[in-house]
Amino acid sequence: MLGTAIQQLLDGITLGLVYVLLAAGLSVIFGVMNVINFAHGELAVLGAYLAVALTIQTGIGSTAFVAALVIAPFLVGIIGVALERYTVQPLYGRNPLYHILLTFGLVLVINDLVYLIWGTGSFRLPRPGVLTGTIGAFGLGISSYNVFMIVSGTLMAFAVWALLEYTKYGLIIRAGSQDRQMVRNLGIEIDRYYSLVFGVGAGLAAFAGIILAGNRQANPELGMSIIIPAFVIVVLGGLGSFKGAVVGGLLVGILQESILRPWVPWLEGMVIFVLMIAILLIRPHGLFGTELAEEGGSERLLAGRAGGLLERETRLKLGLVMIGVLALVPIVAGLLGNQFWVTFGSRVLVWALFALSLDFVMGYTGLVSLGHALFLGLGAYAVVLGLIHVTSSVFVALALAIALSAAIAWIVGFLSIRVAGVYFAMITLAFAELYYNLLYRLEITGGSEGLGLIGHDYYYGIAGVGASLDDVAFFVGPVVLTGHSLFYYVVLGALVASYFVTRRMLQSPFGSVLKSIRENEERATFLGYNTIVYKRRAFVVSGAFAGLAGGLFALNNAFVSPSAAEWLKSGEVIVMVILGGMGTLYGPIIGAGAFFGLEQLLTHYTGRWRLVLGTIFVLFVIFLPRGLVSVPTMLAPYLPGGPGPAADPGQLPEEAKTEGDD
Incomplete structure (x- = not known):
């Protein structure tokens, strides 16, 4: 019984860390740029498919797997920078809800591109032999790949946190999230840093999609299925809060894998939305978010116009x-x-x-x-x-x-x-x-x-x-x-x-x-x-x-x-x-x-x-x-x-x- 509970806890932590990587990118992008990115899940799918393509092209093995794990997020990060520069950036100054509308359009574009390039089939990322077995611990046979997911997810989340907290780039990004105009007055082109933030967020999504594709089959609908839980996590933890993304991701992952699925499976998929509603009603800025996350974007939505030519x-x-x-x-x-x-x-x-x-x-x-x-x-x-x-x-x-x-x-x-x-x-x-x-x-x-x-x-x-x-x-x-x-x-x-x-x-x-x-x-x-x-x-x-x-x-x-x-x-x-x-x-x-x-x-x-x-x-x-x-x-x-x-x-x-x- 204890062994089963430990296994379920590990499964929850494994899934939770994937959610952490997805939610961290979403949360950082919103905290810095006030942008809700609905295309985040599709960027994760794009990373998974690029990794599969790179692995198959270069051969199955540890070198190919590691190369794909580095190159694919980098490529998706570049795509993220381009998307921010040419689609998101023109909307700065408008109501943030326009970013939701824009990125929903990007969902349609990226999802159909995946279908167009890779078809409708499902793929599993080929894994090197060292990640296909089990590791004996506490009398349990723990999946080597699950251990890899936990370790790599933890290291990646820690690296992003360190980047934001202890580097000059992180200092400028955090300052820009507080007062964009002040940073501009200091002679810093904050828009370039915004592009970098969006690219890092896209790369994190791709990394999460890749390690998830090694654990389960990747298909073009994967983005649609993971973006909603990712938003739940961001709302629970607090829009714009990196700490909230970590806590929320682990909470949802453990809740799903360790409690709901084994004990009350008929509630799985429902409890997290009840939690989301409760948090929004009681503390709209989330567990670790700040009131600042609710501000900004007071510009109203633009209504259609008629007349001009006809009475x-x-x-x-x-x-x-x-x-x-x-x-x-x-x-x-x-x-x-x-x-x-x-x-x-x-x-x-x-x-x-x-x-x-x-x-x-x-x-x-x-x-x-x-x-x-x-x-x-x-x-x-x-x-x-x-x-x-x-x-x-x-x-x-x-x-x-x-x-x-x-x-x-x-x-x-x-x-x-x-x-x-x-x-x-x-x-x-x-x-x-x-x-x-x-x-x-x-x-x-x-x-x-x-x-x-x-x-x-x-x-x-x-x-x-x-x-x-x-x-x-x-x-x-x-x-x-x-x-x-x-x-x-x-x-x-x-x-x-x-x-x-x-x-x-x-x-x-x-x-x-x-x-x-x-x-x-x-x-x-x-x-x-x-x-x-x-x-x-x-x-x-x-x-x-x-x-x-x-x-x-x-x-x-x-x-x-x-x-x-x-x-x-x-x-x-x-x-x-x-x-x-x-x-x-x-x-x-x-x-x-x-x-x-x-x-x-x-x-x-x-x-x-x-x-x-x-x-x-x-x-x-x-x-x-x-x-x-x-x-x-x-x-x-x-x-x-x-x-x-x-x-x-x-x-x-x-x-x-x-x-x-x-």
């Missing part, structure tokens, strides 16, 4: 024309005998509604929810479970989905909105991951298999009055509209109704307060408004409409699985909001169309369409953060009659700034 009434008429065009899609598809566009259109409209829901809270209060897929998943499961166990009415099931999502949004908002900025983003991510893990463990949700609606009768109506869409048919000339074609109109109607409802809310006194919060929350507070209450209400409205989108998502697929709530979907909907232009309501709808339109176009040429899309998103975040809706305003000075290139398209009169809000 408000003209834009409204144009919107009505677009609704008419969308209404013709099933008819044209029927004439062409191609129902693909109906299915594709339904999918786009569902996601457009989801993007609109996020924009209501993100575009008007500046709250970036990295866990908004929680409400998509809630709505989806509420509809499916409702139709299976509660009612046969789709409308009643959708009402349940909206009510449940709004109720959970109130709870999450009540707990989350007391923290702000990146901490709010992290706590919403924790709630979403908690729900995502819960879906796999509950029998009623079908676990990993999910739930389907095939074989269950349901109708569109209420109180027994209504019919199945497959039993209804409308004739428009030679075209018969039935089944999925009619469902398309249900989704289109839900999107249009949601748009006009949210638009009306924003034209009310409630909406005026939200806009004032977006422009200057401190001023709104001075005017006597309880901004936390208003943001919570906006979050509840956003969650309700996201739940509606989730219900329609489940009906469109006639199936739901835990993937409906995975964090990647939260990232994708943020991409749509930024692409279109947040703070406009209709911009995210355009962004959803652009997102899936690009996907559809690119899939004809390559299966790695996320590589191109991620690149486009990165460019948007850097050069066009206000989205597609800002293009007319940007082009206006260059058109005939415009003021010309000398005009600054970023400066708009106040009336132009507010026109895009509806």
Whole structure:
């Protein structure tokens, strides 16, 4: 029994030190540069694959393994320096949340590059013979490679700590994290040191990925699986705290391997998120973080801009024309005998509604929810479970989905909105991951298999009055509209109704307060408004409409699985909001169309369409953060009659700034 406990403790320390290396890089980058790097996990995967390639090319043996362990992190470090110089550096001075958005785009790019170069297979890093056996100690046979992981991880963590504490570079980096301008006034080019910090963080991630690849198989999805625990560790220990990364990494590793997995495996993957939420609520800056980690980046998120070329009434008429065009899609598809566009259109409209829901809270209060897929998943499961166990009415099931999502949004908002900025983003991510893990463990949700609606009768109506869409048919000339074609109109109607409802809310006194919060929350507070209450209400409205989108998502697929709530979907909907232009309501709808339109176009040429899309998103975040809706305003000075290139398209009169809000 004692031997087993010692073995489990060693396994926990082994995993914990890998987490330490991952979290240390993340924490140092944030502490110095105020950058949350979501691409950190992908850099770890890149290091693992480069090490495998180097080892195979140079031959299996101790020399090749050591060479790969040195060269691969160095190469990834250089890549990290380039990423900081050309993508992260242009965003300094903006809200730190833009770094989250940017690095999410880099996740798509790097992940697809790994797929493109190395394919979809899994690899294990070839190990030298000296690291393949066991070592006898305390009557136990301890893996030689586990001992190597513990020793090398400890030495690497100690080396980074010594670099920060006892070298001139560390002194300058620590000074820059306290007062960047002061360091510049001393004649030191702090930006070069920032590039070095980002490169060191990337190299640490690569080193962690390499030693992990020697212990388990490396695959392109490894980055997605390790980045979330790494963020949990950073939050637990404290953003910007190296000591916190060490303590948090060891704590999570031991908790997972020594306690949860052997004793309560059904809680594994959930407890750490509960801990993360508790820490953020009780001590938002973590166990060893400082209050300084919460400061900085007071710049607000940039809302999309409209107008410039078209009057408000003209834009409204144009919107009505677009609704008419969308209404013709099933008819044209029927004439062409191609129902693909109906299915594709339904999918786009569902996601457009989801993007609109996020924009209501993100575009008007500046709250970036990295866990908004929680409400998509809630709505989806509420509809499916409702139709299976509660009612046969789709409308009643959708009402349940909206009510449940709004109720959970109130709870999450009540707990989350007391923290702000990146901490709010992290706590919403924790709630979403908690729900995502819960879906796999509950029998009623079908676990990993999910739930389907095939074989269950349901109708569109209420109180027994209504019919199945497959039993209804409308004739428009030679075209018969039935089944999925009619469902398309249900989704289109839900999107249009949601748009006009949210638009009306924003034209009310409630909406005026939200806009004032977006422009200057401190001023709104001075005017006597309880901004936390208003943001919570906006979050509840956003969650309700996201739940509606989730219900329609489940009906469109006639199936739901835990993937409906995975964090990647939260990232994708943020991409749509930024692409279109947040703070406009209709911009995210355009962004959803652009997102899936690009996907559809690119899939004809390559299966790695996320590589191109991620690149486009990165460019948007850097050069066009206000989205597609800002293009007319940007082009206006260059058109005939415009003021010309000398005009600054970023400066708009106040009336132009507010026109895009509806």
